Amino acid sequence: MTDIWYKTCLRCGGEMEEGFALDETYGEKKQGQWIQGEPKKSIWTGLKLSGRKKLPIAAYRCMECGFLDLFARDKA
Numbered sequence: 001m002t003d004i005w006y007k008t009c010l011r012c013g014g015e016m017e018e019g020f021a022l023d024e025t026y027g028e029k030k031q032g033q034w035i036q037g038e039p040k041k042s043i044w045t046g047l048k049l050s051g052r053k054k055l056p057i058a059a060y061r062c063m064e065c066g067f068l069d070l071f072a073r074d075k076a
């Protein structure tokens, strides 16, 4: 499998550092997730997520200009 992640900033060509999006609720820390489709409200859970595709978000940050590049890759 080819690694499509790159370590150079698209905006300024600076060096990117690896990180991820944080999802912090009620003191619980998790990796943020990308959810397929539009947000639909649920009176039970806040948002309806059943049947949606969910992928963990990886984030690269440029150490020069702060540009963020987000990836939600399907696990192969």
Ligand SMILES: [Zn+2]
Pocket (backbone or CB within 6 Å): 009, 010, 011, 012, 013, 014, 062, 063, 064, 065, 066, 067
């Ligand atoms: Zn940059």
